[in-house]
Amino acid sequence: MAQWLSGTVTANTHWTDTLFSLRVQTEAFDFIAGQFVRLALDTTDGRVQRAYSLLNSPGDTEQEFLISTVADGLLTPLLHQLKPGDTVQVSQPASGFFILDEVPDGKNLWLISTGTGIGPYLSMLGTDTPWQRFSSIVLLHSVRFAAELAYQPLISQFQQRYGTQLHYQPIVTREAYSGALQQRIPELISSGQLQQACGQSLTTESQVLLCGNPQMITETKAVLENLGLKKNLRRDPGQITVEQYWK
Known part of the structure; x- marks a missing residue:
């Protein structure tokens, strides 16, 4: 209880x-x-x-x-x-299995979020675990408006501390914003534009965490599966780990 x-x-x-x-x-x-x-x-x-x-x-x-x-x-x-x-x-006590202990090793780590879904990733990045386990980390945050790109000072601290090991990629879908992509996440992955912008591959050697809007997760998971990635399960390790948020 x-x-x-x-x-x-x-x-x-x-x-x-x-x-x-x-x-x-x-x-x-x-x-x-x-x-x-x-x-x-x-x-x-x-x-x-x-x-x-x-x-x-x-x-x-x-x-x-x-x-x-x-x-x-x-x-x-x-x-x-x-x-x-x-x-x-x-x-x-605290609960949940959306933790890096449940994620297999990989060449790179993609932390993909919409809205408030960036929260657990910032918690993870404040620990030693991701930096010790993955040579490259992509932090992706998709929002509607640029004002919703929260925690810029904290993200800048991570960038200053870890340099090119971290690539932060904002996506702003409803207005133009310098440095941000503007299309939806599944479309950006399908076209390869996201991988190009981040300078990282999305393959079966990657580990991908998805957190945020359930529709984004469903559609992005389908696109990733088309690339050969599969859902990560304890009994059958894969590359896609999900946490669904309701707005």
């Missing part, structure tokens, strides 16, 4: 009107980068809760979450309004 920690909000950063990051101080707890916990608030209608991936890396003193507000949602509009000093409940 899940247990709950009482957390104190230390920051609520609004990237856009509907995209925000919540930092929460809790008692220290262990987790593996890529895992999730549940956030909960008590309301007059009872407790409302939802799962969110931890964006911070293990060992950090505060927990961080990248959240998209759902207008008619029961929880996200309330989380959006939280201020430093407010209380939010955090579930224990």
Whole structure:
């Protein structure tokens, strides 16, 4: 049975009107980068809760979450309004198998995300594991508008620390933005434009993580399978590992 920690909000950063990051101080707890916990608030209608991936890396003193507000949602509009000093409940223990321990070795690692799906990748990149296991890493983040390209300073820190081992590739689908591609992920892979832009191959020697919109995952997985890659299972290791997010 899940247990709950009482957390104190230390920051609520609004990237856009509907995209925000919540930092929460809790008692220290262990987790593996890529895992999730549940956030909960008590309301007059009872407790409302939802799962969110931890964006911070293990060992950090505060927990961080990248959240998209759902207008008619029961929880996200309330989380959006939280201020430093407010209380939010955090579930224990952390859960999930979208972790690098479940991913086989490969020539390169593709971290492909839409929207808030970049969160667990930032957690992973803050650990030693991916840098020690993969000679090249591609961090791909697809959003609608450039303002949604969150955590640019953190990504720049990774680039400065690890140099050419990391290629960050933004995709902005609804407006032109310098350095960003503009088409949808499956189309970019099918045409080879994504591989060319990133300077990396997508073959059976690659490992690909997909996190975000379920439609993106379904369509991208099909394109990757056409290239000869297959879903990664414990009993049958492959190259495609997925985590689905609902907006």
